[in-house]
Amino acid sequence: MNLTRPLLIRAGRLLDPAAGRDEVADLLLAEGLVAGIGGTPPRDVEVFEAAGLCVFPGFIDLHAHLREPGREYAETIATGLAAAAAGGFTAVCAMPNTEPVNDSRPITEYIAAKARGEAGTRLYPIGAITKGQRGEELAEFGEMRVAGAVAVSDDGRWLSDGSLLRHAFEHARLFGIPVVQHAEDSTLSHGAPMHEGAVSTRLGLAGQPAIAEAAAVARDLLIAEVSHGRLHVAHVSTGRTIELVRGARGQGIAVTCEVTPHHLILTDEEVARSGFSTNAKMNPPLREAADQESLIAALNDGTIDAVATDHAPHHEDEKAVDFDTAPFGIVGLETAVSLVHDRLVLSGRLPLTRFVEVFSSSPAKAFGLPGGTLSPGAPADVTLFDPRRRWRVEAARFLSLSRNTPFEGWELTGAPVATVVGGRVVWRRMDG
């Protein structure tokens, strides 16, 4: 099946935290797997010169919206996966809020088949918890699992029905998959367009209080505990949420969580600074500096398992409206890795090893995905990264169909330069 020649990634800095490896070595990939490290390569190989580059286990994004089927004007599976590859990701998990919702086997199969046809970054579908994400009756987890679903989630809609969530946790145990919750008690948040605090007060915008997230997480943790469920909290954003997750871990509750680059790097001041730019509107909203500190500490101490993009493409026309009306969300696949490297690793706030973990082995473990290491026998998924390359974010050059980023014009140091999936280079940086 794999007719490509073996690929030798030569003389890069091999950084594989899961295997405890950090050395300059040659990496040999053959037949879709890691074939060896160091040693004498076979004669007939393709060579990728990686001197001066970092060679990481393929990066995995647990949270992306690829919009297909249904909103192909904003993103397609093809463009979303191309954007992922250009962002250094070898795998992305696709949220089910498509149109129709991915709540049944034929839709999961459709998405998986489309992705296979692209032969690039891997796509792992996430199925809906409830039919139509309506929060009323469970979707067929088993059928979706057979078609490749790796988790279930009602995504933007917090499953507020306690019994239903309990049953979802219990049912998901049959398939060993986590239940992913977007934690937001809408009776507290009212869908407000930004975080509630001094900035929303100054700007006169309605605010979502931090407890709208924390209160939802607290309840979900209690239900996960009694039902022995596996809870994954999507995009945690408040210090209070972190305390709850940390406490639950201590009590042995099976909980994992992720954080987005924008919650690590921006605060609610961005709404004011940008003059009400709708690219500063996302859900959960950008929080306060104290929350940001908690998130960074939690990313370091392991309370947060993964950095996930919450890549949410929207067409320019959808965002060119007033702040209340604009949809939530920003694109993130093509900026995530560089942003975290530039703002956290280079500033000394996140060790390089932990940076690699939270993008590779740790998300793989959270969702039980293959990869996350470059040990022999592991999938030949590799992220090649140039830690010294300086570049400027220009949305017009994104491979994503959408341009809704608050990071336009940012100068960043560190960039993915090539992405290898199954032993094949699926993307390579072309510009100077």
Add this chain to the structure above:
Amino acid sequence: MTPPTLRSKDLLGIEPLSPEEIALILDTAESMSSIGQREMKKVPALRGRMIVNLFFEASTRTRFSFETAEKWLSADSLNFAAKGSSVEKGESLLDTARNLQAMSPDLIVIRHGTPGVPHFLARNLKAGVVNAGDGAHEHPTQALLDALTLRRHFGRLSGLTVTITGDILHSRVVRSNIWLLTKMGARVRVCGPPTLLPPGIAEMGVEATHDFDAALDGADAVMMLRMQLERQGSSYFPSTREYFKRYGLTAPRLARAHPHAVVLHPGPMNRGVEISSEVADSPRSLILEQVSNGVAVRMAVLYLLLTGHSWEGDA
């Protein structure tokens, strides 16, 4: 030293203004106010300039006030109300802006229910933009007319203690007034029921309390905000009766303020909800002066933004 003009092509709020710019607008309004006293209420200052009044939200006094100011300055104006317009037919804000631009207006006066819409237009239009109220964010010309009213009465703004009471959470008037009064050296107290005092309001440089009597103590001016009656029965407060008992301005309550204290209200008033008729109609009420000063302030803003130089009189 007052600068000769304003730095921006737009008036989006009081927050970005310097104290000198605020003083310039007030001084200009002062000298323009005589235009309204004449038999012939018109000067040719803005002849040939086109101003579009774009009101996405209902407004009577603000719109009439801008229109009056435009007429007295001889500008051509167009009125656009959202009802029955293409906006109601689903036109995007950006398209609205582009269509307006195609008609080459010199200035847009806009009111909209969402904060930031004037900023959006200002970024996308060559024309200047005046914010006539954006959601609960700012209403700069209201704060300027309040300031003109207070300055005319007291001869200064610096050192005054101004108590603003009512629905602080949803009020754009209060935010613009906080910026203006604190920039000009006044002390501001804001007061309302805890459900209507937004978090972090004190970070805007004011004292915040839900004790109305304490807030009135020794105040030079009391500004009452309109209680939006549609909020009655929501979880903000149970009834207007309960509200009036604690936060309505009555004559005995006003006695707690400084003996020379004056009363302001941006209108429209709900008599018996936030203010008693006795107070509203008393000699201490400057409410109708506010309305007259509104035209002067708006003439000053339009003139300064459109001509880029100070007013030398029309003689």
